[in-house]
Amino acid sequence: MKTRLTLSVALIVLIIVIMGFGVTFALFTDSAQSSTSALAAGTLVIDSVTPQGAVFSTDIHYSNLAPGDTGSGTLTVINNGSLDALVSISGFVYDTDTNPASLFGGATPLALSETNGIIPISAGGTADFTINYSFPSDAGNSYQGNFGTATINVHAIQAPNSGTVNSQGWTLGTGYGAGGGFTSGPTGGTSAYFVTGSQPYGWAEIRNPNFTGTQLSSLSALSYMTYVSGSAVSQVAPWMILNIDINDDGEWDDLLYFEPQDQGQSVLLNQWQTWDALNGSWWSVDGVAGMTSVNPKAISEYLNVYPNAKIVNSSAGGGVRVAAGFQSVPWNFVGYADNITVGGSFFDFE
Ligand SMILES: [Ca+2]
Numbered sequence: 001m002k003t004r005l006t007l008s009v010a011l012i013v014l015i016i017v018i019m020g021f022g023v024t025f026a027l028f029t030d031s032a033q034s035s036t037s038a039l040a041a042g043t044l045v046i047d048s049v050t051p052q053g054a055v056f057s058t059d060i061h062y063s064n065l066a067p068g069d070t071g072s073g074t075l076t077v078i079n080n081g082s083l084d085a086l087v088s089i090s091g092f093v094y095d096t097d098t099n100p101a102s103l104f105g106g107a108t109p110l111a112l113s114e115t116n117g118i119i120p121i122s123a124g125g126t127a128d129f130t131i132n133y134s135f136p137s138d139a140g141n142s143y144q145g146n147f148g149t150a151t152i153n154v155h156a157i158q159a160p161n162s163g164t165v166n167s168q169g170w171t172l173g174t175g176y177g178a179g180g181g182f183t184s185g186p187t188g189g190t191s192a193y194f195v196t197g198s199q200p201y202g203w204a205e206i207r208n209p210n211f212t213g214t215q216l217s218s219l220s221a222l223s224y225m226t227y228v229s230g231s232a233v234s235q236v237a238p239w240m241i242l243n244i245d246i247n248d249d250g251e252w253d254d255l256l257y258f259e260p261q262d263q264g265q266s267v268l269l270n271q272w273q274t275w276d277a278l279n280g281s282w283w284s285v286d287g288v289a290g291m292t293s294v295n296p297k298a299i300s301e302y303l304n305v306y307p308n309a310k311i312v313n314s315s316a317g318g319g320v321r322v323a324a325g326f327q328s329v330p331w332n333f334v335g336y337a338d339n340i341t342v343g344g345s346f347f348d349f350e
Pocket residue numbers: 244245246247248249250251252253
């Protein structure tokens with residue numbers, strides 16, 4: 001049995017090695033006569049995903065582009081490993097050779113871009129990433145007939161299980177096919193991230209248990225940053241939830257919600273935004289002080305009714321949360337949270 005297993009592994013490795021050298025990768029072609037791009041799908045096989053993540057690479061070749069050409073191609077990523085993975089494009093490396101001159105070199109080079117965010121790929125599954133290309137309209141004749149090769153780096157990390165704990169005390173929870181965790185953020189450093197997937201009610205949240213018993217009135221600060229990936233279909237940023245005990249019996253009675261889209265400014269895509277939740281508008285699941293989801297109000301309104309309200313943990317986890325998902329329709333949300341301040345505590349997930 002062990003011999004067979006070893007043989008199987010060897011075969012898989014051999015296949016991957018053969019694929020690594022032998023596959024015909026995406027061929028993006030175009031002609032000066034037509035602005036319609038014809039392209040074949042590229043394929044990348046990933047394997048051996050780990051909690052730390054690994055980078056897998058493949059090359060895509062471009063040729064016969066005319067100035068002003070734009071378009072996109074599909075990179076299909078196959079998760080050949082035995083573990084579910086969270087996969088994202090981590091960068092492009094361009095061949096900028098000058099002899100012969102590359103489409104990616106010179107003063108007006110071909111450029112690639114993508115806005116796929118993190119895509120969960122279950123073991124044995126596949127997912128398509130869209131690679132956009134844009135060739136400047138003022139590219140000169142010197143590019144005529146040139147070729148270009150770009151290496152696409154794909155970062156794959158083992159999908160963390162619900163219950164993953166960050167070193168700063170935050171615990172990940174997920175449900176209905178969603179994922180998340182604590183890993184490289186979209187602009188460097190480590191962030192909490194949320195991938196709610198394609199199932200209805202897919203949800204991901206992080207919870208911190210260190211503030212149980214903290215008086216709501218005593219909080220000197222409550223803020224966090226969010227980043228919503230451009231691939232999200234809805235411009236809703238991860239929100240904050242506080243479990244509230246109003247009668248000092250250590251059990252939660254109410255939940256307070258701070259939702260960025262209710263704060264009088266738009267949730268923007270592909271950039272960090274800071275939310276001052278302490279001075280923002282909240283709503284209460286119990287509707288205390290008329291604080292409903294359509295009529296959120298300041299925390300002071302809540303404290304007028306329950307001056308001794310406290311944050312409290314529950315059997316499900318910590319009393320301070322940042323969450324995404326929970327939609328009745330498939331949401332495919334990808335977003336991040338970072339730099340959470342609760343009172344005098346600061347969490348950057350580094
Ligand atoms: Ca209570």
